[in-house]
Amino acid sequence: EVQLVESGGGLVQPGRSLKLSCAASGFTFSNYGMAWVCQAPTKGLEWVASISTGGGDPYYRDSVKGRFTISRDNAKSTLYLQMDSLRSEDTATYYCARHDWALDYWGQGVMVSVSS
Amino acid sequence: DIQMTQSPASLSASLGETVTIECRASEDIYNGLAWYQQKPGKSPQLLIYNANNLHTGVPSRFSGSGSGTQYSLKINSLRSEDVASYFCQQYYNYPPYTFGAGTKLELK
Numbered sequence: 220e221v222q223l224v225e226s227g228g229g230l231v232q233p234g235r236s237l238k239l240s241c242a243a244s245g246f247t248f249s250n251y252g253m254a255w256v257c258q259a260p261t262k263g264l265e266w267v268a269s270i271s272t273g274g275g276d277p278y279y280r281d282s283v284k285g286r287f288t289i290s291r292d293n294a295k296s297t298l299y300l301q302m303d304s305l306r307s308e309d310t311a312t313y314y315c316a317r318h319d320w321a322l323d324y325w326g327q328g329v330m331v332s333v334s335s
Numbered sequence: 336d337i338q339m340t341q342s343p344a345s346l347s348a349s350l351g352e353t354v355t356i357e358c359r360a361s362e363d364i365y366n367g368l369a370w371y372q373q374k375p376g377k378s379p380q381l382l383i384y385n386a387n388n389l390h391t392g393v394p395s396r397f398s399g400s401g402s403g404t405q406y407s408l409k410i411n412s413l414r415s416e417d418v419a420s421y422f423c424q425q426y427y428n429y430p431p432y433t434f435g436a437g438t439k440l441e442l443k
Contacts, residue, residue, distance in 0.1 A: 264371075321384035321390075321424070322371075
């Protein structure tokens with residue numbers, strides 16, 4: 220069974236950093252691209268970043284370029300999202316998802332709140 | 336960026352009814368389209384990929400169709416467990432991958 224479990228969320232002040240993790244199991248992690256998708260409270264879904272199987276060539280939505288870094292450790296079957304210079308508008312639930320063109324499996328999500 | 340326009344924003348239907356949700360892309364996405372279901376308080380789940388392929392384990396009362404810029408999700412014989420929000424997403428032209436704004440389906 221494919222499982223994706225996010226962790227690392229919480230309340231953080233504007234301008235500070237947070238690092239999310241997503242532990243994967245039930246499939247060969249190194250064979251799949253991975254992504255982060257966010258959802259602000261009562262809003263729709265917004266793609267944040269994606270990374271290929273080997274970790275090279277990550278890509279981001281414009282609003283997080285230069286602030287967020289997606290990475291992966293295939294030996295640990297874990298995906299990461301380093302979030303720097305956080306803003307109030309980054310407040311959302313963050314989901315990790317497996318990329319097989321479509322996002323075919325999603326984690327349960329982790330909440331990030333940016334507020335002073 | 337490709338814009339995805341989804342309609343309606345909300346929908347109320349009775350048990351056993353057939354409902355259709357539409358998604359229009361701002362340019363041809365060559366069937367690079369997925370539909371997701373998100374139940375209240377839960378994470379999204381893939382229903383349909385490549386416009387008309389049913390994801391593993393998804394009931395056959397769900398179906399997808401369309402081509403070019405126009406796509407639709409149909410739910411036959413509506414059941415109570417289908418109450419959810421539904422989102423379309425294009426993955427033909429990226430970055431960014433873009434989602435529709437969602438359709439909230441309720442029971443009448």
